[in-house]
Amino acid sequence: MSLLVVGSVAYDSVSTPAGARDNSLGGSAMYFSIASSYFADPSVVAVIGDDFAEDDVALLRSHRIDTSGLERKKGKTFRWTGVYGAEDVNTRETLDTQLNVFADFSPRLSPEHRRSDYLFLANIDPDLQLDVLDQMDPRPRLVALDTMNFWIEGKRKALTRVVKRVDVLFMDEGEVRSFAGEANLISAARTIHEIGPKTVIVKRGEHGALLFDGGTPFAAPAIPLERVVDPTGAGDCFAGGFMGYLAASGDLSDGGFRRAAALGSVMGSFAVESFSADRVSSLTQQDIQDRFDQFTEMLRFPAVADGETLPWRSGRRGVCR
Amino acid sequence: MSLLVVGSVAYDSVSTPAGARDNSLGGSAMYFSIASSYFADPSVVAVIGDDFAEDDVALLRSHRIDTSGLERKKGKTFRWTGVYGAEDVNTRETLDTQLNVFADFSPRLSPEHRRSDYLFLANIDPDLQLDVLDQMDPRPRLVALDTMNFWIEGKRKALTRVVKRVDVLFMDEGEVRSFAGEANLISAARTIHEIGPKTVIVKRGEHGALLFDGGTPFAAPAIPLERVVDPTGAGDCFAGGFMGYLAASGDLSDGGFRRAAALGSVMGSFAVESFSADRVSSLTQQDIQDRFDQFTEMLRFPAVADGETLPWRSGRRGVCR
Numbered sequence: 001m002s003l004l005v006v007g008s009v010a011y012d013s014v015s016t017p018a019g020a021r022d023n024s025l026g027g028s029a030m031y032f033s034i035a036s037s038y039f040a041d042p043s044v045v046a047v048i049g050d051d052f053a054e055d056d057v058a059l060l061r062s063h064r065i066d067t068s069g070l071e072r073k074k075g076k077t078f079r080w081t082g083v084y085g086a087e088d089v090n091t092r093e094t095l096d097t098q099l100n101v102f103a104d105f106s107p108r109l110s111p112e113h114r115r116s117d118y119l120f121l122a123n124i125d126p127d128l129q130l131d132v133l134d135q136m137d138p139r140p141r142l143v144a145l146d147t148m149n150f151w152i153e154g155k156r157k158a159l160t161r162v163v164k165r166v167d168v169l170f171m172d173e174g175e176v177r178s179f180a181g182e183a184n185l186i187s188a189a190r191t192i193h194e195i196g197p198k199t200v201i202v203k204r205g206e207h208g209a210l211l212f213d214g215g216t217p218f219a220a221p222a223i224p225l226e227r228v229v230d231p232t233g234a235g236d237c238f239a240g241g242f243m244g245y246l247a248a249s250g251d252l253s254d255g256g257f258r259r260a261a262a263l264g265s266v267m268g269s270f271a272v273e274s275f276s277a278d279r280v281s282s283l284t285q286q287d288i289q290d291r292f293d294q295f296t297e298m299l300r301f302p303a304v305a306d307g308e309t310l311p312w313r314s315g316r317r318g319v320c321r
Numbered sequence: 322m323s324l325l326v327v328g329s330v331a332y333d334s335v336s337t338p339a340g341a342r343d344n345s346l347g348g349s350a351m352y353f354s355i356a357s358s359y360f361a362d363p364s365v366v367a368v369i370g371d372d373f374a375e376d377d378v379a380l381l382r383s384h385r386i387d388t389s390g391l392e393r394k395k396g397k398t399f400r401w402t403g404v405y406g407a408e409d410v411n412t413r414e415t416l417d418t419q420l421n422v423f424a425d426f427s428p429r430l431s432p433e434h435r436r437s438d439y440l441f442l443a444n445i446d447p448d449l450q451l452d453v454l455d456q457m458d459p460r461p462r463l464v465a466l467d468t469m470n471f472w473i474e475g476k477r478k479a480l481t482r483v484v485k486r487v488d489v490l491f492m493d494e495g496e497v498r499s500f501a502g503e504a505n506l507i508s509a510a511r512t513i514h515e516i517g518p519k520t521v522i523v524k525r526g527e528h529g530a531l532l533f534d535g536g537t538p539f540a541a542p543a544i545p546l547e548r549v550v551d552p553t554g555a556g557d558c559f560a561g562g563f564m565g566y567l568a569a570s571g572d573l574s575d576g577g578f579r580r581a582a583a584l585g586s587v588m589g590s591f592a593v594e595s596f597s598a599d600r601v602s603s604l605t606q607q608d609i610q611d612r613f614d615q616f617t618e619m620l621r622f623p624a625v626a627d628g629e630t631l632p633w634r635s636g637r638r639g640v641c642r
Binding site (some may be wrong): 017033037038039040041044064169183184185186187204207208210215216217218220221224225227228237248249255256258259262263285288289292293294296297298299300301302303304310311312313 | 323338358359360361362470492504505506507508525528529531536537538539540541542545546547548549566568569576577579580582583584606609610614615618619620621622623624625630631632633634
């Protein structure tokens with residue numbers, strides 16, 4: 001089924017403990033669409049400047065991503081410069097943000113894009129996210145949203161308005177706590193369920209993600225990697241694997257969401273293995289299958305079978321005080 | 322089978338975001354022996370002062386813990402005062418340490434204790450850990466060791482000597498990196514396997530633990546809790562559940578270690594729900610079984626069955642460049 005992403009396409013200059021790369025293809029919509037393209041038929045809506053390389057459009061097209069919603073405007077493409085900590089690659093500092101053509105981004109969806117079955121509202125101004133959602137007709141089967149602290153602090157009202165209307169919310173741990181106003185993660189997830197989203201995916205970087213759906217959460221660990229190059233885009237590739245799987249399988253059951261989170265972990269793990277989308281854009285099905293098997297193996301353990309009991313100490317009574 | 326722990330018994334004064342408690346029962350050997358007592362027959366070897374309350378000995382005995390190795394000496398019991406961060410309960414600061422009778426701790430094992438099948442060397446001076454291991458005859462079926470940064474920095478040589486001879490090493494993430502001299506966790510675990518321990522358990526606090534055994538690691542997530550009171554003792558209760566299960570089941574297979582880690586997570590989760598051992602010392606089998614079921618549910622997801630494939634996009638070729 002059709003999958004639409006509205007977000008950013010950018011040129012990033014990134015420095016990490018593993019090295020540095022200037023002016024390389026980035027942006028949430030870019031990462032998301034490539035990661036999801038292994039499963040679904042993504043369309044991307046974003047704005048690019050007149051400096052945007054034809055080769056980069058061609059890369060997206062080579063993944064059979066519908067780029068008809070890639071609006072080219074006079075001016076420069078959105079540019080971001082950041083550095084990741086030497087001690088903790090999970091902490092990053094933004095050195096420079098040049099919004100450029102992104103400053104006046106006002107997505108107008110084509111009639112076809114409005115009918116998309118699955119929608120991912122990548123991290124942009126919540127007013128724009130709301131505007132996109134209003135343009136959808138009929139309402140998509142599933143809407144997911146990603147955001148960041150900048151909007152939680154600066155546009156909480158607008159953000160809450162759009163969050164109310166989505167099915168799946170992606171946030172990192174600190175954002176969930178800050179948005180819900182709850183230090184405890186379980187309470188915070190519950191508060192967000194009450195606002196609207198049935199599914200809350202708490203991203204924890206190298207510690208993986210937790211999927212809250214009102215029942216026992218699903219713990220989707222990050223796959224430990226020998227080579228961590230650049231975490232940029234990992235969250236969007238997680239979302240791409242997640243939504244790509246759901247759009248491709250149409251399976252919105254509890255098990256479907258859990259498997260989607262597994263594929264999210266898998267696609268996120270590829271994202272961090274290179275700068276830009278070098279790795280995530282050059283995968284074989286076997287690469288993905290192998291890492292999915294590795295994820296499966298990470299979670300495998302012998303549960304207690306029917307009729308089996310844990311090896312309780314003999315004669316141990318229930319409560320000992 | 323018999324299970325011996327050599328470590329500390331202490332009185333802790335702890336302050337956390339949830340409250341404070343002075344002079345309450347603490348120490349690695351205390352937490353470990355209570356947690357393991359639900360499954361195995363633990364014996365504890367530790368030193369206490371003449372201020373140590375009979376009620377606290379009685380608490381251990383009520384769990385049918387063999388306290389014949391609890392040596393009472395003239396002087397005060399080991400005392401620790403610490404405070405946990407308001408922002409991040411995983412960070413703690415030691416305000417005061419009074420070694421007292423622990424300063425001259427020199428464990429002499431009884432003939433029976435020397436024959437224990439399973440041994441946990443809790444976090445004490447590596448020279449003492451080595452001395453205990455030398456007293457064992459025959460060598461136990463399984464030896465596990467816990468340590469801390471203080472010994473990695475101050476007694477690396479002695480620590481390495483004892484680590485060489487153990488089967489299971491417990492360390493937190495930073496300790497593993499520091500001990501192995503490797504920033505990458507997979508490389509660090511490999512370095513430690515080469516030193517000796519076949520199993521490395523990397524503790525990550527509220528993010529759970531990773532079990533490295535040379536193959537794909539097992540990700541044992543921490544169980545999210547509504548009420549986090551005091552993290553003191555969580556690592557020792559994890560070790561208690563882990564070793565208690567192995568000693569009780571005798572199952573040293575790959576699956577046995579994974580289930581042991583699951584029970585480690587379960588027992589660690591109870592430890593943080595109260596000050597001291599209030600919670601972990603008053604559990605029913607049903608409490609433990611319920612949380613084990615919750616752990617199982619956290620890891621459940623539909624793997625790809627034989628003959629099934631992931632929903633690849635039709636016509637998607639292997640590599641798209």
